[in-house]
Amino acid sequence: GAGVSQSPRYKVTKRGQDVALRCDPISGHVSLYWYRQALGQGPEFLTYFNYEAQQDKSGLPNDRFSAERPEGSISTLTIQRTEQRDSAMYRCASSLVAGGSTDTQYFGPGTRLTVL
């Protein structure tokens, strides 16, 4: 497909388990962003990459959250020892230009994470 894809679309896990969320950006897009969206709120920035380099991880809530993009394409957001407060929609976006403020970010469908 031509758009940003994410998997799984829904993830239900038990508290304390680790989860890995995957994002496949639009082919050729340099920048990849992760956001978290609570119900009724706008997306909240977590981290972003230019190519394989993580440029900013200031939005990651704590050290249980990590992200990687080893080959500059697909990215994985990992949450270790999940807690109920981690339940949210996790969205990925990509843009053509490296860290461009004026470049459109194209969003994926999101992964709905529920921690029981």
Place this chain on the structure above:
Amino acid sequence: ILNVEQSPQSLHVQEGDSTNFTCSFPSSNFYALHWYRWETAKSPEALFVMTLNGDEKKKGRISATLNTKEGYSYLYIKGSQPEDSATYLCAFPVYNQGGKLIFGQGTELSVKP
């Protein structure tokens, strides 16, 4: 702390009504303002990226204006249709931090037939 405010939080209009809502953002260190349309259970869809003071952009019945000096943007919908029902989000790129976007809470528009 950067604050992006949208008002109203929700809006209910009748089909055919024209409507508008506001996004307020910091007027210093302005790069751009992004508008997105988001339907629940779908991905946010990019509407506009606005960069110049006085800019006006249009997409069908939707248009947007920008005032960077006073830090606001208006989104207008002319002759609202039920399919316009969605949440409209604005987002502000953080100065000197690449494409990191700070989103407003959105305006939820409901158009009744």
